[in-house]
Amino acid sequence: MRIFSGIQPTGEIHIGNYLGAIKQWIEFQEGNDCIYCIVDLHALTSDYDPETMRDSIMNKAIVYLAAGIDPEKSTIFVQSEVKEHTELCWYLNTLTPIGELERMTQYKEKSKRKKKRSNAGLLNYPILMAADILLYDTEVVPVGEDQKQHIELARDIAKRFNKRFGETFKVPKAQLPKKGARIMSLKNPKNKMSKSGKKGNAVSLFDDPKTIEEKIKSAVTDTDNKISYDPKDKPGISNLLVIYSEFKDQTIEESEKELKGESYKVFKEKLTEVLIESLDPFRKKRRELEKRREVYVEEILSQGAKKAKTLASSNIARVKRKMGLV
Ligand code: TYM
Numbered sequence: 001m002r003i004f005s006g007i008q009p010t011g012e013i014h015i016g017n018y019l020g021a022i023k024q025w026i027e028f029q030e031g032n033d034c035i036y037c038i039v040d041l042h043a044l045t046s047d048y049d050p051e052t053m054r055d056s057i058m059n060k061a062i063v064y065l066a067a068g069i070d071p072e073k074s075t076i077f078v079q080s081e082v083k084e085h086t087e088l089c090w091y092l093n094t095l096t097p098i099g100e101l102e103r104m105t106q107y108k109e110k111s112k113r114k115k116k117r118s119n120a121g122l123l124n125y126p127i128l129m130a131a132d133i134l135l136y137d138t139e140v141v142p143v144g145e146d147q148k149q150h151i152e153l154a155r156d157i158a159k160r161f162n163k164r165f166g167e168t169f170k171v172p173k174a175q176l177p178k179k180g181a182r183i184m185s186l187k188n189p190k191n192k193m194s195k196s197g198k199k200g201n202a203v204s205l206f207d208d209p210k211t212i213e214e215k216i217k218s219a220v221t222d223t224d225n226k227i228s229y230d231p232k233d234k235p236g237i238s239n240l241l242v243i244y245s246e247f248k249d250q251t252i253e254e255s256e257k258e259l260k261g262e263s264y265k266v267f268k269e270k271l272t273e274v275l276i277e278s279l280d281p282f283r284k285k286r287r288e289l290e291k292r293r294e295v296y297v298e299e300i301l302s303q304g305a306k307k308a309k310t311l312a313s314s315n316i317a318r319v320k321r322k323m324g325l326v
Contacts, residue, residue, distance in 0.1 A: 003028045004138040004172075006037035006079065009056040010048055011195025013063045014202035015275075019180030019246050020144025026068045028142060034074040035136055035308060036064060041079050041086065041128060045121035046110075046196075061297050066286040067205065077304030079132065084312035088131035089124070091319060095160050096127055096153075105149055130154035134161075135312050138172045145181040146192060148174050165322040180246045186219040189235035206283050209276045216240075216272045227259045227267055237264070244271050247278045 005025060007017060028034050038060045040053065057078055064076055079085050101107060101123050111118040126149075133141055133154050141151050151174035158169040185191045185201040193202045200215050207215070220236040229252045231238040244267075245255045259267055289297060320326045 001032045001139045003032050003034040003140050004136050005142050006039040008043040009040050009060045010043045012204045016183035016193035022067050024142035029073045037079050039079045062289045066282050071300045075304045075307050077308045081305040082308045082312050084316045089128045092127050126150045126153045130157045133172050134169045137170045140175050142175045184239040189239045212275050213272050216268050221264050247274045
């Protein structure tokens with residue numbers, strides 16, 4: 001199967017990104033044709049610093065590799081290095097009603113937050129996402145829950161194009177993890193864990209043991225000191241239980257059984273221990289890769305872009321024929 005997914009280069013990757021997306025990406029690498037993109041064009045829709053952008057892109061490539069994406073098995077590349085993404089985005093723009101874009105939850109949230117600083121890129125963001133996906137005849141898109149609506153839109157756009165111009169695009173499917181699809185903020189478990197959220201809301205994939213300990217210690221729980229999964233009435237503890245179970249590779253029921261009768265304090269100590277142990281290899285691998293940044297990582301991105309470009313340009317030629325441009 002052809003798999004495609006991506007992450008924006010800005011902000012620090014946290015365990016929500018890992019459990020929602022990257023963990024699935026790694027599993028898909030066995031026996032599938034995987035393409036993982038660093039979506040720098042999407043990041044331009046938010047405030048960013050041009051001085052540090054290229055550095056953030058390289059850092060994300062290192063994150064992919066440190067977390068276990070194998071360049072021998074998967075294609076890793078930077079979105080802006082394959083111009084066909086923006087070209088297809090334009091074609092798809094002409095097929096997408098504005099109302100559908102205005103209904104997107106992320107657009108509504110982001111434009112409300114930005115008010116006057118909102119921009120057209122923010123509105124068209126999901127069309128660029130559709131272009132990313134459709135350009136590679138993608139069948140499955142592993143993402144967290146917050147991207148599901150965008151993949152639905154990509155499906156609609158693909159169907160609309162096929163209906164108007166004849167069978168062209170595969171209609172992709174979103175693949176969400178069973179448990180970690182929406183990891184919540186440690187500070188306010190009603191909100192999702194986010195790169196741009198309040199300090200301490202997220203555990204970064206590369207936090208050192210002391211930072212992990214502090215963040216888990218100050219994670220919001222509740223007062224009844226009973227460890228059970230009940231996202232509605234006990235959102236804080238339920239979120240910690242999901243994180244614990246995912247990193248221990250066990251079901252939530254198994255975690256509940258294991259922790260029965262324990263205090264929140266003991267649970268938090270155990271969670272801290274599991275996180276430190278699980279994230280330690282990522283930190284070590286990243287340190288190694290930092291030293292090989294210039295040659296090794298650059299080379300992986302350059303090879304990845306070459307491969308992606310070959311696929312993208314033949315698909316664009318097909319799209320242009322169908323649309324009557326050539
Ligand atoms: P981004 O960079 O915001 O997030 C990257 C991935 O992490 C998932 N995620 C989460 N999963 C669980 N819990 C959370 N708290 C959490 N926060 C984030 C996201 O669902 C995502 O899978 N628009 C996309 C990037 C993109 C893309 C694409 C994805 C651009 N083109 C094409 C797939 C296919 C984004 O901003 O992700």
